[in-house]
Amino acid sequence: MNKVVANADEAVRDIKDGMTLMLGGFGLCGIPENSIAALVRMGVKNLTCISNNAGVDDFGIGLMLKTRQVKKMISSYVGENDEFERQLLSGELEVELIPQGTLAERCRAAGAGIPAFFTPAGYGTEVAEGKEVREFNGKMYLLEHAFDSDFAIVKAWKGDTDGNLIFKGTARNFNPMMAMAGKITIAEVEELLEPGELAANEIHVPGIFVNKIFKGVNYEKRIEQRTVRQN
Amino acid sequence: MNKVVANADEAVRDIKDGMTLMLGGFGLCGIPENSIAALVRMGVKNLTCISNNAGVDDFGIGLMLKTRQVKKMISSYVGENDEFERQLLSGELEVELIPQGTLAERCRAAGAGIPAFFTPAGYGTEVAEGKEVREFNGKMYLLEHAFDSDFAIVKAWKGDTDGNLIFKGTARNFNPMMAMAGKITIAEVEELLEPGELAANEIHVPGIFVNKIFKGVNYEKRIEQRTVRQN
Amino acid sequence: MLDKNGIAKRIARELKDGYYVNLGIGVPTLVANYIPEGMHVTLQSENGLLGMGPFPTEAEVDPDLINAGKQTVTTLPGSSFFDSATSFGMIRSGRVDLTVLGAMEINDRGDIANWKIPGKMVKGMGGAMDLVASAKNIIVAMMHTNKAGESKLLTECTLPITGLGCVKKVVTDLCVMDITDRGFELKELAPGVTVEMVKNATAGRLVVEGEIPTMEI
């Protein structure tokens, strides 16, 4: 039972046309760069992608939009992407917008075996349309469901061959919940270590949730808003 | 704004008769020893305690049972405690038994602002009595609610004066979710450090969830089942 | 009248020692520049950071360390990182003491619209709907009128709603108002602004009682 695969191409090879993928990251921070590149090379089509954002024109999920591999995006915010806007307005691309906390919690629910939960976000808005509303302690909540996905693809900082993962800084974001939520979870890591090299107490995602792991290469880690102060 | 208090007595002093407390720990592992001792000294009564277990006769929550301070226990397992059994059979003590995963998730829900969720545990059993049942994808689930508690009392390994916590080994158990769930959260720690001494990436509970923190003393850390191998 | 920095400066006076604060993108972000010396305020960034520090120097820039506006930031002693589910957990469970947001429109019952303009490309609500549905203390920072000179403080929002009855206070270029059962209660005027100017610029129910002081900023 070996979870380690040689590279991104091997990791994603069972992904088929029409599948639903979760992709970790917030903006361009903590995105699975190697796997996205492999999906573009592979050319798999009609994907539904659950990801907080949709990348930018020439990076992140934006690369898969350019090649028309994405049928539908499920995100909380999709700005900063002209090609996205063009495909959306032309009707080539579907988009479902979901409050960010609800997006996170629907991933978390999937990984925790919770099929549905109540959350206040979106009550009284168009997000509530068609959803069950219920009052608890005088406040109104919507019933939201766990996401159902075929693969989750996440990016971690360090991982071991048993699939244990540690994230770095705010590159953690959606990655842990998605790692736990995927029917099959692929993790790409900057450093791939032997079992025991990560401290048991510091692991963010236990290996049981990870099915395939590989050491990524040539991380670009592009910055969207490089903001500095003079010192 | 100082979260640090001198000791357990100061930490628990706002706890009143009739309140509902969450107490971290699994068996005697990771229990807030100092705070329990302070509650016994203080003599506060008619408490409802949410805790996975009820301690043993002369340690943990067992100490509060002996002094008749507990009106009701909400737990998943309450064995190993003769005084508990005596009070239960005599009707002095109420007990509500909850599946362990549901107990954990009801704490987690409270800390995450989720008022209710569906879980499969207990469907078809007496745990389901009076609860809403719903089918998702062909499987039956029960609706369970977030716990409402006045105070959460947890035990961590290391903490800092901003309230950030790190747990050790399996002493983590229910402590993080309870820390997040309490209306007011008290944390006792073995080592109390300055902000910055805990690595931001390794913190298990961010300080925002912790209201009072103190350095505990004289931890006994009693072992329930000392099981060793010859080597 | 206040400029953006003036609005931020006035809102900063609402901060209290020990507060955990979430600042939205735009004018709200500027509030961080006016935290009083010696006051301990912790900034929460919903992408998974508590204890957000200033922008980095060139040497400190780390692509794995950004805020919810995707800007590079830094940490401070006591900072912690966490995942997005935990982040919105702390927001929903009411642990954030103050939330400052921009808005396109608000109404006199505290409803807010700040995510979508019909006919324009919709970029999404991000974390705004979670924040407004859960925060116990929301202050809106915005201009009193839009570019066409029309009031953004209405009886009914015309744009799609982000959340209902959640705004407690609004600070605009003209004034500070509390939102109560009676509507917009005028509390303070910006320097050089008259009650008449506020009346003319406010479409929703306005309550003006007694002498309205000019704000200290």
Added chain:
Amino acid sequence: MLDKNGIAKRIARELKDGYYVNLGIGVPTLVANYIPEGMHVTLQSENGLLGMGPFPTEAEVDPDLINAGKQTVTTLPGSSFFDSATSFGMIRSGRVDLTVLGAMEINDRGDIANWKIPGKMVKGMGGAMDLVASAKNIIVAMMHTNKAGESKLLTECTLPITGLGCVKKVVTDLCVMDITDRGFELKELAPGVTVEMVKNATAGRLVVEGEIPTMEI
């Protein structure tokens, strides 16, 4: 007939390389002693440990490191610690490949009763109800009959139920049975046990088809 160790040994033959396994208290715990050499099996302990190692030596004993039976244990390279919500998250989301539990009674539809005896002090279900409600692959390890000689494999459980239709296989001192739509399907006999003995000891629907092999252990 099998003793407790024999039952554990037989169950160990159901293990596969790479499996994540949760072993209940009692006979199920013994299964860990029979994991085949060279096979990589990871034990999950629901109090928050993945990759449970053997009992510690005196020198290794750590009160902050116990299993779900409250026994002192050790870690192994690759072990991880987590909180109870995450632990039951992995159980509910079906990440545990095999769960082995003891039982007081099971019935021929796979219902299990293992937490409560009316009239006796009820200690609680612990994690049993979560495990049986979620595990995709549950094997029950138990004696075929109780101390009074009555069958524990029934048409209907007489004791309060822990979970419905969840047991896939049962290994007793007498035999191995699969639980299918047709009831208890006899698959293997323990050494020295006859089909007749199983028939006499089984109260629920029993399916015996073809030659029943004696188990290899």
